[in-house]
Amino acid sequence: MTKERKREEPMHKTSLIAALLIGSAITTPALADGHLQIVEGDPLELTIQMNHARYPIYEEDWPVEQTARAWTNVHLIDATVGANMRTDENTGRTEALNLMLASGEIPDIVGSSRIRDFVNQYGPQGAFLPLNDLIAEHAPHLQAYLDERPEIAAAIQAADGNMYYIPYLPDGLYGRAYWIRTDWLDTLGLDMPETVEEFETVLRAFRTQDPNGNGIADEVPYFARQWPELIRLVTLWDGRSSGSDTYHDFYVDEGTMRHPYAGEGYRDGISNLARWYEEGLIDAEIFTRGSSSRDFLLSENLGGATHDWFASTSGYNRLSEEIPGFEFRAMAPPASVSGIRMEEHRRIPIKPDGWAISYTNEHPVETIQYFDFWFTEEGRRLANFGVEGLHYEMVDGEPIFTQEFLDQGPVNRSLYQAGAQLQSRGYFQDYAYEIQWSNEFALEGIALYDEGDYLIDQFLGVAFTAEEQDVYDRHWASIRDYMLERQQSWILGNGDIMEDWDDYLAQLDELGLQDVLDVMQSAYDRQYGN
Ligand code: CA
Numbered sequence: 021m022t023k024e025r026k027r028e029e030p031m032h033k034t035s036l037i038a039a040l041l042i043g044s045a046i047t048t049p050a051l052a053d054g055h056l057q058i059v060e061g062d063p064l065e066l067t068i069q070m071n072h073a074r075y076p077i078y079e080e081d082w083p084v085e086q087t088a089r090a091w092t093n094v095h096l097i098d099a100t101v102g103a104n105m106r107t108d109e110n111t112g113r114t115e116a117l118n119l120m121l122a123s124g125e126i127p128d129i130v131g132s133s134r135i136r137d138f139v140n141q142y143g144p145q146g147a148f149l150p151l152n153d154l155i156a157e158h159a160p161h162l163q164a165y166l167d168e169r170p171e172i173a174a175a176i177q178a179a180d181g182n183m184y185y186i187p188y189l190p191d192g193l194y195g196r197a198y199w200i201r202t203d204w205l206d207t208l209g210l211d212m213p214e215t216v217e218e219f220e221t222v223l224r225a226f227r228t229q230d231p232n233g234n235g236i237a238d239e240v241p242y243f244a245r246q247w248p249e250l251i252r253l254v255t256l257w258d259g260r261s262s263g264s265d266t267y268h269d270f271y272v273d274e275g276t277m278r279h280p281y282a283g284e285g286y287r288d289g290i291s292n293l294a295r296w297y298e299e300g301l302i303d304a305e306i307f308t309r310g311s312s313s314r315d316f317l318l319s320e321n322l323g324g325a326t327h328d329w330f331a332s333t334s335g336y337n338r339l340s341e342e343i344p345g346f347e348f349r350a351m352a353p354p355a356s357v358s359g360i361r362m363e364e365h366r367r368i369p370i371k372p373d374g375w376a377i378s379y380t381n382e383h384p385v386e387t388i389q390y391f392d393f394w395f396t397e398e399g400r401r402l403a404n405f406g407v408e409g410l411h412y413e414m415v416d417g418e419p420i421f422t423q424e425f426l427d428q429g430p431v432n433r434s435l436y437q438a439g440a441q442l443q444s445r446g447y448f449q450d451y452a453y454e455i456q457w458s459n460e461f462a463l464e465g466i467a468l469y470d471e472g473d474y475l476i477d478q479f480l481g482v483a484f485t486a487e488e489q490d491v492y493d494r495h496w497a498s499i500r501d502y503m504l505e506r507q508q509s510w511i512l513g514n515g516d517i518m519e520d521w522d523d524y525l526a527q528l529d530e531l532g533l534q535d536v537l538d539v540m541q542s543a544y545d546r547q548y549g550n
Pocket residue numbers: 230231232233234235236237238239
């Protein structure tokens with residue numbers, strides 16, 4: 021690192037572009053004194069593969085990238101293979117990464133959603149560099165982060181004890197909540213439901229009592245942008261739908277690894293949800309309507325309740341300008357049949373997304389310094405808030421989004437488009453970025469959930485040995501496919517889960533579920549010192 025020497029050369033072409041894009045930010049002290057500069061002279065160019073559903077390649081003209089270039093003198097050059105191949109968030113399949121590996125041309129840096137299992141498998145085989153010593157010797161900000169959070173350091177490790185990727189590290193506690201049309205409750209003279217029975221009564225009233233007042237039974241009582249948010253409701257019957265913020269994940273039950281879709285609470289929950297579906301309390305198109313569900317059903321004054329993110333969902337209260345009285349508020353998780361109020365979803369402190377250094381990289385020290393840059397104060401701010409002057413201004417020492425930027429539409433989308441908040445980049449999120457566009461309804465809901473203490477511990481994931489991985493790979497995909505196929509069939513009324521349950525469990529056994537649970541358990545015990 022050149023901490024003392026100033027940049028002596030004229031601006032490069034890319035820096036000129038950066039200057040055009042970011043205006044006065046180019047003259048910030050961070051650049052002027054060069055303390056973030058990693059290499060002298062000509063910029064160091066490093067190739068990168070970056071895959072994420074929302075930004076399928078690394079874009080060199082992102083304002084955030086341009087600023088990072090100007091500050092570090094490291095230029096990432098897009099070399100993404102399989103940019104049109106998306107990582108499937110529901111299954112965790114990473115076709116683009118497999119294609120890249122098969123091509124034999126691995127760029128210097130590989131960033132992707134769901135990269136953890138991939139690097140933990142191929143890192144120990146030599147495709148990616150172990151990062152532990154590089155971090156200890158050259159990445160003081162990253163090292164400081166890991167020293168403060170040993171549980172995160174444990175969760176990053178591969179089975180051989182090395183770290184092969186720098187993760188995206190979310191900040192904040194709360195993610196999703198239950199939301200309900202409180203103006204419809206008022207219209208129908210109903211109280212906020214406190215139990216699963218009361219919730220069912222309310223959904224039925226939404227279905228049958230015309231709360232939108234158009235004389236047609238067109239209301240859709242419960243809907244979700246992601247269909248697994250229907251399965252989430254099994255928690256109301258003491259089932260589980262996932263152990264983490266990844267759908268269909270395993271969970272830890274007092275030190276024992278289990279899968280939610282083999283539990284009796286799940287069985288009872290699916291049985292009841294099939295009944296709700298048949299009765300029209302669930303969106304008939306829940307499995308097919310997709311990501312526009314929330315926007316469409318709320319805008320059309322049709323949707324009654326959902327389970328979705330605080331910040332973005334609270335924003336729909338703006339519809340009160342078009343729909344008189346429209347009010348969509350967070351409600352506490354209804355008490356389950358046994359009286360438990362649980363919010364299964366929360367922000368997980370470490371994601372399987374992030375970036376890694378390939379074995380072909382001839383500049384591992386500079387690369388880990390570049391990774392470390394994103395954990396400096398300036399780099400972290402850049403990753404979270406974008407570019408000063410363009411996206412935010414400093415107010416009393418804090419980055420505050422400009423009104424002009426906030427008015428450009430969904431803030432997350434605007435940030436992705438600028439190259440900020442990229443989950444395929446290893447960085448530590450700053451929740452302050454989100455609180456700024458959380459409206460009063462979101463803040464009220466967060467306070468409600470905070471008061472009730474509904475969150476539960478999460479499974480932070482495991483790294484397999486080659487032998488464990490082999491067992492997992494041999495069985496898991498077919499088990500999961502079978503689970504999801506049966507799950508959807510039961511909801512849609514094909515078969516009765518109560519009658520089919522014993523056969524279902526026998527089939528899971530036949531497919532090797534216990535073998536998979538055994539390797540999950542051995543990996544879990546090794547990783548978290550059980
Ligand atoms: Ca109606």
